Amino acid sequence: xxxxxxxxxxxxxxxxxxxxxxxxxxxxxxxxxxxxxxxxxxxxxxxxxxxxxxxxxxxxxxxxxxxxxxxxxxxxxxxxxxxxxxxxxxxxxxxxxxxxxxxxxxxxxxxxxxxxxxxxxxxxxxxxxxxxxxxxxxxxxxxxxxxxxxxxxxxxxxxxxxxxxxxxxxxxxxxxxxxxxxxxxxxxxxxxxxxxxxxxxxxxxxxxxxxxxxxxxxxxxxxxx
Numbered sequence: 001x002x003x004x005x006x007x008x009x010x011x012x013x014x015x016x017x018x019x020x021x022x023x024x025x026x027x028x029x030x031x032x033x034x035x036x037x038x039x040x041x042x043x044x045x046x047x048x049x050x051x052x053x054x055x056x057x058x059x060x061x062x063x064x065x066x067x068x069x070x071x072x073x074x075x076x077x078x079x080x081x082x083x084x085x086x087x088x089x090x091x092x093x094x095x096x097x098x099x100x101x102x103x104x105x106x107x108x109x110x111x112x113x114x115x116x117x118x119x120x121x122x123x124x125x126x127x128x129x130x131x132x133x134x135x136x137x138x139x140x141x142x143x144x145x146x147x148x149x150x151x152x153x154x155x156x157x158x159x160x161x162x163x164x165x166x167x168x169x170x171x172x173x174x175x176x177x178x179x180x181x182x183x184x185x186x187x188x189x190x191x192x193x194x195x196x197x198x199x200x201x202x203x204x205x206x207x208x209x210x211x212x213x214x215x216x217x218x219x220x221x222x223x224x225x
Contacts (some may be wrong), residue, residue: 008215010223011176011195016116018170020193022155023122025180025202027104027138032097034203037064040094041083048085069156069183071148076127088127098135101204107220108141118142119168121160121177123184125149144168155184161191178217185214197223 024033038061046056063082067073080087111118120142124132126149133139146164153160161172176195177188180202189196198214201207208218217223 008197008217008223010225013114015174016114016176016195017174018176019111019114019116019118020121020170020175020177020179020188021118021142022177022179022181022184023120023124023132023138024128026178026199027100027108027120028132028136029097029099029101029204030180030202031205032094032099034206035097036091036094037061041085041087041090044090044093045083045085069154071152071154074123074128074148074154075125077125088131091128091131095131095135098132100136100138101199101201103220107224108138110220110224112141117144117168117170119164119170120145121155121164122146123148123155155179155181156187158187158190161188161193182213 021027024030038057042057042060043053045051045060046053049056051059060083064073064079067078072078076087076091118141120138122129122145125147129145129147139145146167148154148160151160151163151167153163155161164170165172172188172192173194175193176197177185177193178197178199179185179188180199182198185196185198196214197217198212200209200212200216200218209216
């Protein structure tokens, strides 16, 4: 793999028996999460703890960054305890920002016609799922939903994919994974998942990436045509 943009092309769908899909930044627009953690939480933390916004923002972002790639990073309970705020309530204040990426529904409808099991494999914990699934109806398009919190292993660890296969049988050699997190793609590749794609614009209000190590999807139509 080289460090440049590798436009995604359609895989050999006839070889794919399982499709593994990430949620945030892949099917759902990452703008909700980006705005919440980088803007809304620091603002509300400053208000609740009587701090100036710049200091609160620097503190919150620094604390979050320390846990990147771990289960804590994705745990709303952990951050509620850490910051002494009701994270779920604060997320609901901006839940109107939750939505699909531009053509994610097109992909999901295509997969309904494809003879493969579809698994939503996410690092989002149960609180996040309880907020996002009713808003989006995403659960109606997939066969299974499995969270890293349930397996107690973050997707960045190859052991996640082994634990997932023990819970829901799939053959990595005939499986496709789409994920915006390239560390997750690295772990899936180490486990042996054959078809791997990343997302060029996880946050629809931010520019497309200029560097990827996996074939990058700008539009899902490029891999389902």
